[in-house]
Amino acid sequence: MKYMRALPALLVLSACSGGSGDSSAGGDQAEDPVVVDYPIAFVRRQLGFEDDGALVEDDIYSPADFNPGAQLVMKDRATPSAPETVLTAGLFDGDYDVKDLNTSADGQRLVFSMRAPEIEGADDDEQPTWNIWLYDRESRELRRVIESDLIAEEGQDIAPAFLPDGRIVFSSTRQRRSRALLLDDNKPQFSSLSENQRNEAFVLHAMEADGSAIRQISFNQSHDLHPTVLNDGRILFNRWDNMGGVDNLSLYTIEPDGTDLAFNYGYHSQQTGTAQTDAAFVRPRQMPDGRLLITLRAPAGTSYGGDLVAIDSANHTEAYSLPEGEGEVVGQESIAVEEVITDGSLSPHGLFAAAWPFYDGTSRLLVSWSECRVLEAETGLPRPCTDEWLSQEEVVPADPIYGLWIYDYAEGTQLPIVVAEEGEMISEGVTLEPRTEPAYLPEPIAGVDLDSELVQDGVGILDIRSVYDFDGVDMLAGEGGAGIPNLADPDITPAELRPARFLRVAKAVGIPDDDILDFDRSAFGRNRAHGMRDILGYTPIQPDGSVRVKLPADMPLAISVVDADGRRIVGRHRSWLQLRAGEVRTCNGCHTGDSEVPHGRPDKEPASAWAGAPTSGVPFPNTEPALVAEIGETMAQLLARIAGETQLERDISFSDLWTDPAVRAKDPSSSIAYADLQTPLPIAATCLDDWAGCRSVIHYPQHIQPLWERTREVLDAGGNLIEDRTCTVCHSNRDAAGMLRIPAGQLDLTAAASAANADWMTSYVELLFDNPTEELVDGALSPILVQERDDNGNLVFETDEDGNLILDSDGNPIPVMVTVDVDRLMGDAANGSRFFEMFAPGAAHADYLDPAELRLISEWLDIGAQYYNDPFAAPVN
Structure with missing residues (x-):
């Protein structure tokens, strides 16, 4: 050397x-x-x-x-x-x-x-x-x-x-x-x-x-x-x-x-x-x-x-x-x-x-x-x-x-x-020495290299071969799983048994600096890292897990695979996707956040787990005879070729396009629509007629809190009150006479400012954070305290910096008292949150909330449970 x-x-x-x-x-x-x-x-x-x-x-x-x-x-x-x-x-x-x-x-x-x-x-x-x-x-x-x-x-x-x-x-x-x-x-x-x-x-x-x-x-x-x-x-x-x-x-x-x-x-x-x-x-x-x-x-x-x-x-x-x-x-x-x-x-x-x-x-x-x-x-x-x-x-x-x-x-x-x-x-x-000039990549030309209509509309195409493909592996194959070919066959797998039903697309919301808008940062809610998001809409996932849909160009986008209720079933997308006008972006499938298999790099990622149609000139097995596939096509690509490119939709709507009625009856259609909400809509009224260029913007105070306060009276045929299911009737710290009480289930869903954080409503804190259980003592609500125990189950007492016990005036050790917390009902996603268990069929609150209301809560949770999703709607400092 x-x-x-x-x-x-x-x-x-x-x-x-x-x-x-x-x-x-x-x-x-x-x-x-x-x-x-x-x-x-x-x-x-x-x-x-x-x-x-x-x-x-x-x-x-x-x-x-x-x-x-x-x-x-x-x-x-x-x-x-x-x-x-x-x-x-x-x-x-x-x-x-x-x-x-x-x-x-x-x-x-x-x-x-x-x-x-x-x-x-x-x-x-x-x-x-x-x-x-x-x-x-x-x-x-x-x-x-x-x-x-x-x-x-x-x-x-x-x-x-x-x-x-x-x-x-x-x-x-x-x-x-x-x-x-x-x-x-x-x-x-x-x-x-x-x-x-x-x-x-x-x-x-x-x-x-x-x-x-x-x-x-x-x-x-x-x-x-x-x-x-x-x-x-x-x-x-x-x-x-x-x-x-x-x-x-x-x-x-x-x-x-x-x-x-x-x-x-x-x-x-x-x-x-x-x-x-x-x-x-x-x-x-x-x-x-x-x-x-x-x-x-x-x-x-x-x-x-x-x-x-x-x-x-x-x-x-x-x-x-x-x-x-x-x-x-x-x-x-x-x-x-x-x-x-x-x-x-x-x-x-x-x-x-x-x-x-x-x-x-x-x-x-x-x-x-x-x-x-x-x-x-x-x-x-x-x-x-x-x-x-x-x-x-x-x-x-x-x-x-x-x-x-x-x-x-x-x-x-x-x-x-x-x-x-x-x-x-x-x-x-x-x-400043000469070197070989890099290759020149010519600009694609609309009408030649790019679809002129897509360019004019300012959209691109996202084409996913199958959301059941995880790093080149069919996640449903083996161990008794159906696998993609069986999911694609409607005679084997009806729609209700397919786990992935829709793709939800959200966009990032830009955040201005204080010179433009000095809004209170509590507007982000519990997890500021999620930022704010608009929901651009949904598109059905075809039986084989494929998706092909037009998306707006020139903005950071995030996608989520959701079930029939609109709840995310795959981990949160952790990188922003972008499309330029006219661009067709292809993707084999999905991957987990901790996967180190190359994903999103075409020359290194594994081959697709879904080969598509095995032959040309015939439909996919047991599907509509008119839907004739070409070899290697996915179901979404076939639909786009025959019926045109799909656009995002406002609602979670399903219609069975695939089942051959000669084989069995088609799966029933369904829809979970914003229009069914009895509380303020997260969309502009004009978007109920035309979804083009629209998005849903969900704010907790304006769109989620009203769900807890909506009157939900059950009446008999004569109009007499049988039961009042209004959430705040039971989940509040005051009864009908105004007397202080313990809220049902230790859950207060009122809109009053939280004692823990005055920037948020009580209901928001109660749903999204662990909260101390309370008891009524001498006419006041007080947290229940118990003596703390160490990891070995031993009672804990106050000690000085040298570890010596601190004694009270009577010479007794002073116990360390802690609250008994109630675990939060809502987590980082709708699926896995205990909240929804209460509204499942047969559960205590089954049918208390409408499907459209549960959908709204689900998508709000999945995008980050923000307090506001528009900084210009949030309170200013």
Whole structure:
């Protein structure tokens, strides 16, 4: 190994790297150890410090952070002695920020993100935004890509990359298409916050090199970051899946027009840092050998760097050979010469902040690298991480000192190009050398590549072969199960025995920042991680489990497989689905949340468990003779071919289209309709006549609470009251005379503000949280208290910090008293919630609630049991 260990001498000898001379001046290259005949560009920045002297944290989930004190520098050779030109010198009066360098394939153009200096005294919404800038080597022109100040400041634009056709793909908060669609909801246009609600979501956009024709191409509720173009023309990027408790930053691909969004690598490999700590795949870029070069680093911290890792995503979708982070690491490998520590402790081999491959047939990289250093206890001076300095009684890390280096991971050599001084760092660098242009993927043409009617209607098609296919396995086959072929045969399996009956589709609701709408966050309800959602509708699942339905384009969608009552039977969908207008998205089936079998990546997922129709020219067994199948077709595809593409429906409605009446009678039709509700509808009245463009929006106070208060009197033939089944008649803490009492079943369903949380009604808290049982004591309701017992069943008494018993005034131990809680009736989904057991046939409350009411409660629970599902309907602060 030829790693240069004599770093202190090397740093001194290479510190003379030239000034801000003309980049065309060149220099005497004979003395340089490596001659590289193309320019490099890099970002030199000052380290940022908090008021207490601590380094400013770098958080990849906060990509809009502004760290002033940077400059963009170019050298005409990748050598220490080549002169430097500060390309951004003189642009601004004050400290600005630069990041996200990228180059064109011919090496003639440099594109990057830059933010102008802070405006003193201006509000946050009046401060400059991140903009995309372009430098042309031939003309030596430096310009902002979007000339108009008004358009440039519409959002934060970062992480640009050149597409093969000369356009630029970048990540931005401008959310152009998403903002436009808000007008359909009668909402003001705004950029939605990411799901953690800390900042606006960055998603992918594309534009011409002159800043025109800006189009949004990805639709995520959280960030889509660091796009780069692969050799095959697809865009690879970091996608933050942050739905409903998921927190993964993994690699996805998408085509330049926004179609074919697909998982690529690492969804279940989030803990591949040192000692399996959290680590993110940062700044992906394809290497000449086809692997992906990334910096593997902690998502946030003050070290600013991590390990050099190559990912073999062509052959692997996860890091480990076995699920759950077990087995051999096969999908990725460190290509650093020595081990790099990424868990926050000292890394003797140093850390890498960024890396860029050379395209000259070598194994060299241009890296931003910091030596490992600690502070000498006596002097406070930085010292290298040798055994001598690491053996100090108190080891304190020194500030990083990232310089620019040529790093050959195969040869084991490392040569300095730009040496950083104390208090500064070279945060990233690129070479402006020619390389092979990625393949050009032409834009699909309506009427040629895409269905013109679908494009005009702004919809795409979702085509699922079978929801009974789990990771390529027929989940109902074997162990006496029917299997998909038997479910598809109506003579073997009637509709009532098919578990999956409908597909429910919901869309994400955009959340504005406080400047647009300062609403109370209690509006999210019990689980803020679920966000807010609208229900777009339902479509029947065909007997073989297949689905083919038109869905609106350009919005984050989530799907759920539900039973005949509208209750989800498969785990919650954890990633947002998107369709572009005219796109047909095919899917084999489903998978569980913890499955590590590739799902959503067509070239790696297992073959479908359902082959479809075995022959052409005949119907599926025992189905309508007119429904003649073609080989390989699913039932949903057959219907679409014969009767046209299906649209989402408002209600849960079933009609037997399949059973051959010559074989047996058709299954009875059924419908659970919103129109049957006697309480306020979660839809606009006009949507009862035409569902096109409609959705249901469920708020607990307006739509669920009225169910508990609806009068439910049972009368005899003469109109005399036999029984009052109104929920609050029994489930309240006051009787008809106004006297205090224990609510029936310890369940209070009244609308009064909860004593536990005044932002919510009592009924909401009682249904969705464990609550203490109460008793009536001296005319007041009080929680029942019992003495706590430890895990061994022993009674627990109060003790001091040393574990000694605390005695009362009589010298007796003081018992620790705890409440006896009633388990909540409603869980995270309708199926599995004890609430519905009470309304099952033969149960105590059978027929108390109507099917439409139970449907409304079921879908409200399944989408997250939010208090409100529209921030503009929630109370403002």
